[in-house]
Amino acid sequence: MPVGDTDYIAVSHVWGSELELEWRSVPGIEDEVLATTRKVEFLTEQLPFVVGESYFWMDILCVDQRNDDASVAVTGHIPTIFQYAKRTIVIKDGVGTKDCCGQAVGQIILLDGPWSSALLTPYVDEHASQLRFDEAVLTRLWPFQEIILSDVLQFVCCLASGFPESMERDTPTSQGDISFRTVEDIYFRPVISALQNLAESWSQYGHDGGLDSIETAKFIHAFLNHGQVSRKAVPGVRSRSHGIGDLAAAKDSGRRTTKTRDFVLAIMPQFPWYTVPENAKKMTFGELFVDCFQHQAERGGVKFSPLVTIGWQNTPKDILPTPPVSGNVPTPKTLGEFIRLTCGPPSPVLRGNSNENVALGPLSSYLIEVYPVIGIGLDRRFALELLLSSMAHSTQWWSRAWSSELGDYSVEPRNYYIDGEDLVAFRTRRDPEGLLPRAAAVGTLKILYTWLKLPSTIQRWTPGDKDNWSRIQSWLITNSSYDFIESLLRLAALISCGLGIGAYEWSIQNLTPLRTKFRDKRFLVLSSNLRPRSLRDCEFYLIETKRVEEYERFSLVAIYPGRVPSYSVGLFPCDVFRYQD
Template sequence: MAMRDASTQTEATGPLVQFARFDNGKLRLFSAHTHELRYFAISHVWGDIGWRKIPGIDGEFLVSAQKVDFIVNQLPDLVGDTPFWMDTLTVDQRNQAEVIATVQNIPAIFRDAGKTIAVRENDGFYACCADAIRDARSIEEFRNQMFEHCEIHKDHVQEETYLKRLWTLQEILLSDTVQFVAIRGGNMDPIRPFSRMISTIHPLEVLGASFFENISFDCVLVFSKAYVMQEVILRLPAPLRTRRDSIYNDLFPMVHAASNRRASKPRDYIFATMPQFPWYHYPKNAERMEFGDIFLDYWEQASKNGFLSACKMKASMIEPQVRRDLGKSWLPSEIQPEPACLGDFLKLLGGQLPGKSAHTGTNIHVTRPVCISPFEYDHPSDIIEFIARMTQRSHFRFCLSCSTGEIPKDQGLKNIPWENNLKDINMLDWLQDVLGQNQSVLPFDSQAGNEIFSNDMRSQGASQANHFHPDELEVARDYLYTIFFYKNANPTEDNAWWPGVRDSLCRLFEIAPASHRLLPILLLMTATICCGMPVSATAWLMRFFIPIHVQFGEISHIGLLARHENLQGHPTPRTMLCVGQHLPVAPLLAGEGLHETFFPIPRRHDPKRNVCFGQELVLIDPEDRAPIGLLPDILHADMDEHELWTNIKILYDEIAEDGIRIVPLSDL
């Protein structure tokens, strides 16, 4: 009863938070409830921080030199004598427990604020940019005027830091009134890479669409102009989140699937997005938890409240010891790759699943048996052509990876000094010298396996999973984009470019035999993209998975197979089952006495429900029904009617007249 009373009181008054106020030039701190005070919230990026003194304020603060100047010379005029909240000033940054505990209050702080002051770094859009777009009357005019302006200032085009950070996204989305201001004296950082203007405008337009929860061009234009011109933007108050809401309730997963917004710590991808929902509470010992533990804790909280997500990395894919436990094998693994951006996190989270149970009562639909086999690397031309076909089969996924910068947009082949960049390729312990031996995959090494699956794995962290030279991944990304670009350059007419590019790549492999060892990396990265995993996780995936050839009847595709599944111990091709988890109808719960049923094939993907059909496909062993691999998305939302049915026929060997067969896991 005491806990319920405390919860009710908090809902009525808002959380107790420490605020600041300027009093005769001095900064004074005090505590108040968010519902009982009129205050401003300050949204900003941290920048190049260090412990610094701020004139007129006692103590040291974790802040950048630019932000010190802002606090002294701009902030007092912006807030006057109104109380305000700014994390660098009102939260003890030396106390990690306090920092993490504040996460739970962030939604209330920005939602209850009279106004959010969004502090731009003045490092992407400048005063001259505001003058250039001042008269824009449509989003097309805004873009054209900005592009024309940037043609004159090519050397000044950089990505706006404020639009690159995760926390600023959430702070804007939680606010109803936002005043944009820029730090005075901001200038270009010569260390930061120049970017194309589209990379600067796109995240701004996405932020505008997310703020209004409306993708209309008028809304995006109003927001974009307010941002660049340092004006105030407001909307009708957003409805309060309830226990019936989750991240899948609106367009967030779809709009931000290609987001490359970043956070300082992997845990922030959960802490910046989930506390807005009343059912989520950050774990008490979060400061001592690895990302995988925090991820699993989130999933458990979400599933208890009826919000299930596919979660790419199943326990039995990473931890072979749980394969015989049907309940645990389908749960998310405690060992997860650390996301490098928001888009990565959404990929790991996977799509929404219907239903209340995530254990043995889960119903799945078996699409068809598939044949899997390892790749053979003795014919580079075959591998290159196969990868090219995969970029066409998973064109949607590759376009998504290009938009996030996962694979670079350099149009042309690079001159790579193979003998230097690939000198450490031998550390790829699941490969061997394909020139000397005619096999593609090494037998599973028990010593290496013991190291990978030891209890020390989580303490090592996913960032230490690199078994190769850093240049190798960059080389693979460059070449993969080259293949993707030239193979898909003219999809509706004869492609005169691709044969020449393909032949050039093949000649490279003939001239530099050591480059043969790049092929498995290219295949792994191709499988990573096709299966909807983050490219940033390629190094991590290399420890746990191998790329495999997957045969859907007469159609060839690519997948990822758990390394503990030693294909050399089985006849190849080996038969597995391809199963889907997403059902576009109400789930069938265990205990209803239904052993199988059918649901109609949907004509369209429904973005409002975010229940994807023909996606999040998993490879399972028919003997123990445990997930052991990932398969590519065969269907996606942008398909037209003809393409949809063509791919349905690929995915399903036989389609019943009434629909597709659903079976509980326990009945397989």
């Protein structure tokens, strides 16, 4: 049955915790369904009233979940299914936002109103003691793609029937009572940020213009009030998606997926030049990543560009693959980390040919001095000054990090005395996923960044907070090891250069942080571990990426004399070279 000739409804949902998924019998359905108890209740009691007599598509009912090949193959058809549906029903799991949230916000007209603040008081009163305020459709990967592809959305909510044990909050006990601000920062704001991000992504998708604040506000209102929202369809635009520009609003998204390969399989099929490989389920993420860029090169698709190129590995100079993409990339843990990997500078063609980049010329003409980050006699106080200076020269990425990836490592200095040793222990306890071997550094980065007062929200900090900062600074200067400082500077370089802290482990094997001086500016850069030994005969250029403003950055590019393509071998902070006067 051709989807373009049939009126049908698509259903977007989150399967639920793997601990709660079981093969279950559902009244009216012949075969068992892999679902949670809550989802079975929805299928039995609510879905018939929502879809009525319409045809509908729902993955757990239409795809054989016991067949891995079928589950992978259908990913190539997801864009078509959701683009052509007369409406998409988005099932919220019933353990996040509730009716009280919609009532608190009321009718959102413009996004410059205090709609998120209006949610905070009822959240603290009604939600804080019962769950982590998680909203699965805002934290998982597949609903994002299904929602932004749909022109008409209807939000429905599973009927509440108690909260799964996996959703119960682990309330801190050793650190005293949670303050109002801790509740806001740790549990509330991540959900609000994710909702804003999804609304903007949906509103902007497939359009040349900027953000439509009215359309975005209507989306948020429908989400909170379990209503319906639609956007104006643009004929033909969806079939020729604008590429990375359509995903720009998700650049800081913390959405996750169970299988890393799904970052490719969920995002790329929307582009007409991409085809899901037949053996996709057997391919590693790196292999799928390379395959994606090969499809693009062969079919002239949207110009994504790999951030990590073959130049970062030890490739003989007579081997010049096109495109110069490498399968040795950091394994993304979030959608934002995946998008960053696709928005590197296009391979520049410098000598006289026009392209989307600006070649600023050989590095020697800019008198750039490069030194190792760590070494004998490196002064700890100088290291902290270098870190702060690097932050100041990369405000774009640090502002994003503060509201996204560093949010999981936030601390609440007002509630208990913090010194360096406490911070180390606290950070270790707060790293349940083992993101970093020295997680204390992330907590320190949060406080360092907060102390800079880069975002407007830091105006709330008091002199007492600064006293805590002074104690931590003193501890770092007098007690921290060189190893700890090196870890701290590596993390700072990853954020300043736009790669993110999720690439920490990978960077140890592949990248070296360097301290760099340009005129009177000192900052951190990342360079390939192989430079300069395997690239000593290269010409080095600084390339400014102009394609997408949100991803403006400068890359150190190595060019083998007389050869194309060129290979990027490092990253600079995005603000350092913006003004050359």
